[in-house]
Amino acid sequence: MGNPLEGSRGPGYFNESVPLSFVGPPHRGYLPAVSYTDGLNPRQQQAVAHFRGPLVVFAGAGSGKTRVITHRVAQLVGEHGVAPWRILAVTFTNKAAGEMRERLAQLLPSGADDLWVGTFHAVCARLLRRYHEEASVRRDFVIYDDADQKAMVTRILRDMGLDERRYHPRMVAGAINRSKQEGRGVDRFEAGDDFERVVAEIFRIYDQRMQDCGALDFGDLIFRLVDGMRNNPDLLSALQDRFEYVLVDEYQDTNHLQYLLVQMLCERSRNLCVVGDDDQSIYRWRGADRRNILDFTTHFPDATMVKLEQNYRSTKRILRVAHAVVSRNVDREPKELWTDNDEGPRVTLIGCRDERDEAATVVKGMEMLLEAGYARREVALLYRTHAQSRVFEEALRYSELPYRVIGGVRFYDRAEVKDLLAYLRVVHNPDDDVSLLRIINTPTRGIGKTTITRLLDAAAREGVSVWKALQAADSDANQSSSAKKALGRFRALMGTLRELAEQGEGPARIAEVALDETGYLAVLQDEDTAEADARVDNLREVVGSMFEFERDAEEGTLAAFLELVTLQTDVDRIDDDDAITLMTVHAAKGLEFPIVMVAGLEEEMFPSRGAGPDDDPEELEEERRLAYVAFTRAEQRLFLSYALTRRVYGELKYRRPSRFVEEMPREELELVGETSTPRPGRSFGAGRSYGGSGYGGGPGGGRVARQRFQPPAEPPESRVPSGDSYVDSNEVSDVDGVVLRAGMRVRHKKFGIGEVYDVGDGIPPRVTVIFPGWGKKTLVSNYLEPA
């Protein structure tokens, strides 16, 4: 950020680009002799000094937004004497909340403990617990994440006997979530077509089941509070009273439901301050509505508007390139960032043959930068989708460069971690069906499919949770005696664990006993594979984090831990290791790095498919904003790369550089590498597939373990000099009905040689082949080769 106005102004001021852990001991108790607006530019000062009434701050990338928010809060408390607990500051991520709290702790002598700082979800969860009666929710509700939600929906679909192809669990869950995001309930679908009426029916059962389980999904956390305020004037009044000042960060990414919440909270006080940047709105697909910030002055005609357009982060060149792309958007508030920073070097555009060439070149570039004196932590690689990370990880491991991947399979989503947490969740709330069903036979303990089906039948019959059905299983005539025995053992096991909880043991101790008593740990240890070891490590880490939690948290209870964990994402877990950071552009929002590399600047990739000319133009505009976010993460140098050829699901695809590249001013770019377009139909050293040569060991390779300081891997094969001798082994998949024709002879690994009967469609084409002795088989063309 390097605000020239700040720098070495003495304690109490620090450069925002320096991670907090580097700042040294917090200056707790220190109050600047000057005012909270000192050292800020006039616009920033205006925003900070604003006291009462609505305020909207358009804060461009790197314009010192966080500084403004924290200083404003500090000003409210320190200068206007507002009680900290009457201020609510909502952020987008837990990490942002943590940073804000930390900075405020340094600015305020009284500390930041009493302030309400958190994400919408975390804040609402906390309020729902406090006002559970008024909002009609269970005090001990558990939070279901997307996977839990999907499991719940799937179970309902099966119970209803619906075709899961037509009613896709993800789609149904999406519909349910969308309706909540709009602030509406089941009624959203009741008047719809046949399909929507079925969704409404699923929705109703879903709500009922969730209630029986004492569970709330992410959407519920906000929806139930808003709904409670709508239906209960006492609750509305209590909350309006409680929060005298409300601040919302990243307001451009709020959805309608969040908008409603904020409106209701501030209706009385009107002390609402929203901060955001419509150019950085990148969550439309999740219901975010840029209108919220763009129309703020319509909602509040008396609002003060402040625009922060001075950027303290990037070079002039980087800003020009970013602006060139985003300014193509039609639907946007016109504005342009400017900076006093250096002109800087040109943006480097790297053309590559294929994705492996891209990885090798990018990593080579990183090595050069590191040699030139940059620290690993100063380098970030951004991509559009997680799937892109793999080749880069391989290249980085080969080069023995420490790296970390943010996102992807979230730590708390790993199977073994979820299993352990499921035990704890059932201990906390045995009616939690999804968790109970997850662990009832994990590790296997003789409770098979039939037993579970009978148990579920009994639960449905009685209209009770699975746990309650489990209690009554002994008198269920449908259950065999051996099944009853197994169920009894499981009951006893959970009884032991629940007793621990009742005795006031914390999550860590319960987890240890659970891993021990269930034999879960022993099963893994017996496996004795690299993957199992990694899983054991992960479990250790979870238990370790529980101990840490018990030691540090204000309230180290099981309930508190479970809540924290479900609302936690990987972005929140960026640590201090000196490693290169890999993440999606979405995950990078709000971060900054001296060096930023953005990979995969190709059509269909970035902009992603679905943003094409036939599609919703809004999609393309969002892709542009996404590119804008990516580029403006960079402080000093920006590298962009694309591959002319890429393997998508093992299928070779020819790619064109992204239209965004065309949109950039030529003179700002420095071109490197391959720029010619390859001709389809000729192999040109795309390299052979790895063919499961054991990279990283086990499914998902190194993804099982946390991504840090990986051992060296085998050399990525793009290092092998490529030449004409390399023929793409999957050539047959490039068929599209041209290469593969009915009547052709093909070979399959298992079925041997057969004759093509029919060529169907599908993304990898489906081909029907008659194999002598096997009959007619429909297969994905990838697994066939010409014979």
Add this chain to the structure above:
DNA sequence: TCCGAATTAATTTTT
């Protein structure tokens, strides 16, 4: 009931 094999589905983006 359990395990390995076969099939098939999936690729944006996440609180």
Add this chain to the structure above:
DNA sequence: TTAATTCGGA
């Protein structure tokens, strides 16, 4: 290509 789920045999 890979991960997840279903299938089929013991």
